[in-house]
Amino acid sequence: MEEKKIRVLIAKPGLDGHDRGAKVVARALRDAGMEVIYTGLRQTPKQIVETAIQEDVDVIGLSILSGAHTHLFPEILKLLKENQIEDMIVIGGGVIPEEDIPELKKAGIVEIFTPGTDTRDIINLIKEKIKK
Amino acid sequence: MEILKELLKGNRRAAAKLISLVEDDFTQAEIFLKQIYPYTGQAIVIGITGPPGVGKSTITDRLTKNLRKQGTKVGIIAIDPTSPFTGGALLGDRIRMQDLSADPEVFIRSMGTRGFLGGLSKATQATIKILDAMGKEVIFVETVGVGQAEVDIVRVADMVLLITMPGMGDDIQIIKAGIMEIGDVFVVNKADRDGCERLITEIEMMLALKPETKWKPPVLKTIATSGTGIKDVEETIFHYISYLKDSGGLERKRKESTRKEIIDLLREKWGILFNQYIKKDFLEEVITRVIQRKEDPYTVVNRLSDILIKSYKQGEKDYDQ
Structure with a gap:
């Protein structure tokens, strides 16, 4: 029989070339029974949103270490809005200063995970937000 | 739509x-x-x-x-x-x-x-x-x-x-x-x-x-x-x-793939009907009887098929009403 599965897009916007963290998260979500789509490095906001649409994901996980999060994260949220996508949640992770987090959350990012996060916290948050 | x-x-x-x-x-x-x-x-x-x-x-x-x-x-x-x-x-x-x-x-x-x-x-x-x-x-x-x-x-x-x-x-x-x-x-x-x-x-x-x-x-x-x-x-x-x-190879291939698809869907459908209509307890009972050699698996399968067909027809009727 079919089983509904949580689908997650793990994307790396911006120009930094480090995806160790993204891969660790992708792997952890996979092991939690989710379908994880990983797109590789250096994605534009447009590519990320287009991929999320085609893959019909429940969650977009953005990983960034370049410092451009205050620019790129809201850009992605804006594109989602323009495409009238209201049924996906966006979470973020990477090297993100504490003081930027309130602003990002206000923009619509559901949660920000910084280095040292237990992957179980990410899994729990997703499972809590996405009921399937 | x-x-x-x-x-x-x-x-x-x-x-x-x-x-x-x-x-x-x-x-x-x-x-x-x-x-x-x-x-x-x-x-x-x-x-x-x-x-x-x-x-x-x-x-x-x-x-x-x-x-x-x-x-x-x-x-x-x-x-x-x-x-x-x-x-x-x-x-x-x-x-x-x-x-x-x-x-x-x-x-x-x-x-x-x-x-x-x-x-x-x-x-x-x-x-x-x-x-x-x-x-x-x-x-x-x-x-x-x-x-x-x-x-x-x-x-x-x-x-x-x-x-x-x-x-x-x-x-x-x-x-x-x-x-x-x-x-x-x-x-x-x-x-x-x-x-x-x-x-x-x-x-x-x-x-x-x-x-x-x-x-x-x-x-x-x-x-x-x-x-x-x-x-x-x-x-x-x-x-x-x-x-x-x-x-004409394309036509032939597509005919074969359609044949396969219909058969697969049919099998799938009967699988679903089986889960829907054959009660678990009843199945357990049947299994026990087969183990005890009171019945054989071949007769049992025919009987289960009869139940499925009857239930399916009944289900269709319910659906029409």
């Missing part, structure tokens, strides 16, 4: 939602699949298969780029394995197709096998129809990285591109049954590696031993990362497709 109208107009979100429905709840999706069926059968379906890591995604990416230059609308179904242990999957074929995601006329969907053996996912065939109905002219179905026996692609695609590369094993691997029997066109990728010429000779020798057919599967060389040989592959694919159309 707004979603159907949108799908037929080529709306990507409508297509994506329908594919999810097919994956998550096939019974619900059936309602829509019935409606789109008349609009399908237009697209050419090309299977891309071969062992893990030979370059299936990269070759799909390169072929798609070439086709886009001619304005052809392309759909891609990229299948990766689902873990039999956790049910999770890491779908990574898009990594090799990054540039394509910005093109609105290319639709890529990654899928986990979700317990389906044979190199595809259960939703593959229905997803092909969805992409077809949304107006894609060529649909690539990239199988999971296959071993030796995952040959289901043959039954859903109009043609199979079998990709391999040097260093995968000796000539015995090539003459084993299974995967090497299904290629309509063979591609030796990473042709700059040692052993390329020998591999080509071995494949050609294997093919020479097959009964004579009008179409002799060609063996082509590529270095996909640099694009070398891709044009040749593209031309050969379309040469083969026109050969299929002219020789």
Whole structure:
């Protein structure tokens, strides 16, 4: 029989070339029974949103270490809005200063995970937000 | 049925939602699949298969780029394995197709096998129809990285591109049954590696031993990362497709695949009905009686079939009222 599965897009916007963290998260979500789509490095906001649409994901996980999060994260949220996508949640992770987090959350990012996060916290948050 | 109208107009979100429905709840999706069926059968379906890591995604990416230059609308179904242990999957074929995601006329969907053996996912065939109905002219179905026996692609695609590369094993691997029997066109990728010429000779020798057919599967060389040989592959694919159309082979293949699909759906349906109508306790009772040798399994199966047929008819009646 079919089983509904949580689908997650793990994307790396911006120009930094480090995806160790993204891969660790992708792997952890996979092991939690989710379908994880990983797109590789250096994605534009447009590519990320287009991929999320085609893959019909429940969650977009953005990983960034370049410092451009205050620019790129809201850009992605804006594109989602323009495409009238209201049924996906966006979470973020990477090297993100504490003081930027309130602003990002206000923009619509559901949660920000910084280095040292237990992957179980990410899994729990997703499972809590996405009921399937 | 707004979603159907949108799908037929080529709306990507409508297509994506329908594919999810097919994956998550096939019974619900059936309602829509019935409606789109008349609009399908237009697209050419090309299977891309071969062992893990030979370059299936990269070759799909390169072929798609070439086709886009001619304005052809392309759909891609990229299948990766689902873990039999956790049910999770890491779908990574898009990594090799990054540039394509910005093109609105290319639709890529990654899928986990979700317990389906044979190199595809259960939703593959229905997803092909969805992409077809949304107006894609060529649909690539990239199988999971296959071993030796995952040959289901043959039954859903109009043609199979079998990709391999040097260093995968000796000539015995090539003459084993299974995967090497299904290629309509063979591609030796990473042709700059040692052993390329020998591999080509071995494949050609294997093919020479097959009964004579009008179409002799060609063996082509590529270095996909640099694009070398891709044009040749593209031309050969379309040469083969026109050969299929002219020789009646395409019609024959599609008839076979429709036959297979109907039989599969029927089996599936009876499986669902079985779960629906045969009560668990009743089944337990029957099993006990069979173990005690009070009944034999053969008679029991006939009796269960009778129950299924009766329940199904009753169910239909209830539905009509």
